[in-house]
Amino acid sequence: MPQPRRRAPRSPVRWHIAVFLAPAVLIYTAIMIIPLFGTLNLSLFTRGEGGAREFVGLANFATLFGDPRWSGAFWNATGNNLWFFVIHMLVQNPIGIALAAILSTPRLRFAAFYRTAIFIPAILSFVIVGFVWKLILSPLWGVAPNFMDALGVGNWFAPWLGLERSALTTLALISVWQFVGIPLMLIYAALLSIPDEVLEAAEMDGITGASQFWKIKLPLILPTIGIISILTFVGNFNAFDLIYVTQGALAGPNYATDILGSFLFRTFFGFQLQLGDPHMGATVATVMFFIILAGVSLYLFGVQTRLRRYQF
Amino acid sequence: MSARANILRSSAAHAILIAYTVLALYPVVLIVINSMKSRRAIFNDPLSLPTRETFDLVGFHTVLEQGNFLLYFQNSMIVTVASLFFVLLFGAMAAFALAEYRFRGNLLMALYLALGIMIPIRLGTVAILEIMVAANLVNTLTALILVYTAQGLPLAVFILSEFMRQVSDDLKNAARIDGLSEYRIFFTIALPLVRPAMATVGVFTMIPIWNDLWFPLILAPGEATKTLTLGSQIFLGQYVTNWNAVLAALTLAIFPVVVLYLIFSRQLIRGITKGAVK
Numbered sequence: 001m002p003q004p005r006r007r008a009p010r011s012p013v014r015w016h017i018a019v020f021l022a023p024a025v026l027i028y029t030a031i032m033i034i035p036l037f038g039t040l041n042l043s044l045f046t047r048g049e050g051g052a053r054e055f056v057g058l059a060n061f062a063t064l065f066g067d068p069r070w071s072g073a074f075w076n077a078t079g080n081n082l083w084f085f086v087i088h089m090l091v092q093n094p095i096g097i098a099l100a101a102i103l104s105t106p107r108l109r110f111a112a113f114y115r116t117a118i119f120i121p122a123i124l125s126f127v128i129v130g131f132v133w134k135l136i137l138s139p140l141w142g143v144a145p146n147f148m149d150a151l152g153v154g155n156w157f158a159p160w161l162g163l164e165r166s167a168l169t170t171l172a173l174i175s176v177w178q179f180v181g182i183p184l185m186l187i188y189a190a191l192l193s194i195p196d197e198v199l200e201a202a203e204m205d206g207i208t209g210a211s212q213f214w215k216i217k218l219p220l221i222l223p224t225i226g227i228i229s230i231l232t233f234v235g236n237f238n239a240f241d242l243i244y245v246t247q248g249a250l251a252g253p254n255y256a257t258d259i260l261g262s263f264l265f266r267t268f269f270g271f272q273l274q275l276g277d278p279h280m281g282a283t284v285a286t287v288m289f290f291i292i293l294a295g296v297s298l299y300l301f302g303v304q305t306r307l308r309r310y311q312f
Numbered sequence: 313m314s315a316r317a318n319i320l321r322s323s324a325a326h327a328i329l330i331a332y333t334v335l336a337l338y339p340v341v342l343i344v345i346n347s348m349k350s351r352r353a354i355f356n357d358p359l360s361l362p363t364r365e366t367f368d369l370v371g372f373h374t375v376l377e378q379g380n381f382l383l384y385f386q387n388s389m390i391v392t393v394a395s396l397f398f399v400l401l402f403g404a405m406a407a408f409a410l411a412e413y414r415f416r417g418n419l420l421m422a423l424y425l426a427l428g429i430m431i432p433i434r435l436g437t438v439a440i441l442e443i444m445v446a447a448n449l450v451n452t453l454t455a456l457i458l459v460y461t462a463q464g465l466p467l468a469v470f471i472l473s474e475f476m477r478q479v480s481d482d483l484k485n486a487a488r489i490d491g492l493s494e495y496r497i498f499f500t501i502a503l504p505l506v507r508p509a510m511a512t513v514g515v516f517t518m519i520p521i522w523n524d525l526w527f528p529l530i531l532a533p534g535e536a537t538k539t540l541t542l543g544s545q546i547f548l549g550q551y552v553t554n555w556n557a558v559l560a561a562l563t564l565a566i567f568p569v570v571v572l573y574l575i576f577s578r579q580l581i582r583g584i585t586k587g588a589v590k
Contacts, residue, residue, distance in 0.1 A: 016494040020409035021421065024402040024465050031440065031462035032428055038439030099332060102325045110326075116577050117333045120340065123573045125523035127545045128565050131558065132339050141555075143342065143358050177336070209321075230430075238432040241525045245545060261434075268438055269530070282438045289435050296430045 040289065042282035060283040074284070076255055077263040078291075080168055084259055085236040087172035088179075093228055095176075096183030097221075101213055103184070104191040115188070119181035126178075130245035133174045137161055161246060164256040171257055175242055179235075183228045190224040191217060223307050230299045237292055240265060260288050340566060347371055347559035354555055371560030375547070378557070380535065381564065384543035391453050391539060392521050395460035399517050400510055402461070403468030404476075408498050410469070411476035412484075422473070428466030433459065434526055444531055451534035459527050464517040475509040476502060515576050522569065540565060 043061070048054035064070050099118065103111055121129065136143050137160060145157040160170040194217060202208070202216045240261030243251050249271045251258035266274070268281025345361055346354050353366035362368075375381060410422050433440075440459060441450075449455040479502050487497050503510075528542040538546070544565045551557045 014413065014415070017409050017413050017415055019495075020405040020498070023398075024406035024425070024469060025421070027398075027402065027458065027462050028425060028428065028465050031443075031458050032433050032436060035436030035439035035443060036431065036433075038442070039436050042438055099329070102328055105322070105325055108322065108325060110329075114329045114333055116574070118336045119577070120570065120573065121336055123519050123523075123569050124340070124566060125541050125569070126525060127523075127541050127548070128562055131548055131562055132343050135555075135558070136339055136342065141355065141358060146359075177339075180336075234430060234432065238434055240434070241523075244525065264437075265526075278438050278442075285435045285438060289431070292431060292435075 036289070039282045039285050042279055043286040046279045047277075060279055061287075064280070064283050064287065070280075073255065073258070073263060074287075077258045077260050080257065081237055081239075081259040083168060084172045084175075084239070085233060087169065088176060088232050088236055089229065091173065092176040092180050093183050093225070093232065096180050096228075097187050097225070099180070100184050100187035100191055101217070103188055115185070118184060121178045122181040124178070126241035127245050129174065129178050130242050133177075134161065134246055137170070162253060164253050167247070167253060168257045171242060171246060174246075175239070178242075182231075186224055186228055187221060190221040194220050223304075226299065226303055226307055230296060233295045233299075234292055237261075237288065237295070260284070260291075264288065343559055343562050344566065347556070347563040351556055354559070368556070369560075371554075371556030371558075372564070374551070374554065374557040375560045375564060378551070379543065379547045379561065380538070381540070381543065381547075381561075383536070384538050384540040385568075387453060387537055388522060388540040391456045391460065392518055394453075394457045395464060395521050396514055396518055398457070398461040399464035399468050400514060403465050403513070404472050404503060404506065404510065405498065406465070406469045407472035407476050408502050411473045411479075412502075422469075425466055425469045428463075429470060433463045437526070437530060441530060449531075451532050451537050453532065453537055455531045456527055456537075456539070459531065460521045460524075464521070468513045468517060471513050472506060472509060475506045479505050511576065515573075518572075519569075 044055060044057060045053045046056045046060065064074055102108075103114060135141055139145060139157075139159050145154060148154045148157050158166065160166040198216065198220075199212070202212050207215055237260060239259060243257050243259055243262045244265065247253075247257050249262065249266055249269075251262045251266075264281060264284045267284050268276055268278060270276030342358065346358055348362045348369060349366045350368035350370070353360075353362070353368075357366075360366075406425065410418060410425075444450050444455045449458075483501055484497055487501055492500070523541055524539075525541050525545060528537075528539045532538070533542065544561050547561055548558055551561070
């Protein structure tokens with residue numbers, strides 16, 4: 001029989017580690033993690049007779065995807081959300097990258113001023129941004145139509161926020177206007193961290209200007225672009241405020257601007273005649289959770305591992 | 313490269329940047345200048361600055377008389393400052409523990425805390441409301457402070473632990489030899505050294521809290537606990553036809569954020585470019 005090995009004298013319990021970690025871990029677990037799983041769990045129940053909670057398995061999901069009234073609204077919101085995201089990827093991030101590339105020109109004067117000014121919309125609340133653009137685009141006030149008249153394209157003006165076919169795109173562009181500063185800042189930081197030797201070596205080889213950007217700088221900042229894409233994705237699929245402020249909980253006209261966030265709010269909280277339903281709300285939140293989880297995992301395992309990183 | 317091509321290139325760069333700066337700032341400026349004009353001038357000539365004839369502060373009078381803005385502002389301040397305090401203190405403590413000590417489960421704990429960076433806390437709203445109802449915290453500022461503290465912690469721990477790792481070991485070991493407790497080392501050595509990073513984290517934490525509409529709407533919609541964002545949203549909805557009042561309310565809402573931003577912007581940009589977010 002093997003002798004039980006003598007234990008090394010254990011170091012005393014290091015209580016300070018627990019003390020340092022406890023407040024953050026407790027609050028985070030109690031207010032974020034437990035409710036998150038609580039919500040996932042609630043989606044498996046429904047309100048039975050007499051207000052008692054009844055376990056129904058996946059029936060809520062069957063309703064959400066199967067019942068035409070629910071599934072129509074759900075797929076509409078998902079499709080709109082996807083378009084919202086596509087506009088951000090096609091407009092916001094390229095503009096952010098282009099502006100960052102220009103800003104990082106060596107010895108550019110007033111660079112700090114431009115940076116500070118272009119970031120200002122990102123710090124304003126959605127309430128401000130939504131209303132500012134609502135006023136500017138309002139045919140009543142006439143700032144936008146007059147401005148377009150001055151450019152000679154006055155005929156193109158339409159009350160974009162009120163039209164079904166243009167409202168969502170207009171809102172997405174307003175959101176782009178607000179948040180362009182964020183990719184700008186992150187890309188700018190990444191461009192500044194490219195060592196001068198690399199760029200000097202490129203110049204020796206005659207690679208300058210635009211071709212230097214495409215061949216040297218862009219490959220080096222690809223990981224940052226990846227992070228920006230995933231941040232945009234999470235932010236967009238969690239968006240709510242801008243829609244609520246400009247179009248209300250009904251996400252008009254005729255649900256044309258309904259995205260998952262506003263759909264969740266209506267389902268959970270109710271509006272006008274429809275009563276709020278916490279269990280269907282939890283079901284929508286669960287589906288959103290899996291959409292975001294899928295996006296994040298796709299990025300972490302599919303994209304990030306394939307990006308080549310360079311160490312200087 | 314010839315000097316002329318250089319000048320051409322830099323003027324093109326300035327032209328693009330100026331154009332974009334105008335696009336970013338003009339809508340804001342337009343609101344501010346029109347908030348100080350009479351109703352007629354707002355409509356007849358929206359693009360001009362207020363002159364002696366058109367200068368009129370009637371909108372601001374309406375806002376200050378009708379809205380409870382002082383209270384809303386106070387609520388927003390309490391919620392933002394308290395959440396910020398807890399995020400920075402608890403975040404720095406956890407970051408110090410993760411960066412400083414080797415213990416079983418260290419990496420797992422770091423990953424667990426980082427989970428919240430990617431998964432938005434809003435998805436737990438249904439259960440959060442239930443908890444707050446059970447704890448009798450609905451329509452209190454405490455509910456908002458708790459939620460925002462939880463929301464801010466993951467990113468704070470993540471960024472601060474990067475910086476905590478850079479605090480010199482020699483310094484801490486010297487302090488240990490002098491008999492300082494771990495708590496004293498944290499408060500007197502580590503915390504002061506990561507102050508620049510704390511400022512960056514502070515700004516990143518503060519902006520979404522100050523601007524949030526979702527949780528005030530769901531957890532604290534009562535008149536006594538409305539935040540400035542929720543209060544102005546409701547005020548704007550009610551006074552939507554009173555353009556003077558709407559423009560004045562917007563101006564009052566823009567002002568504090570922009571002032572705070574201009575104070576912290578240097579710190580913010582330095583923090584980003586120092587490589588906290590790589």
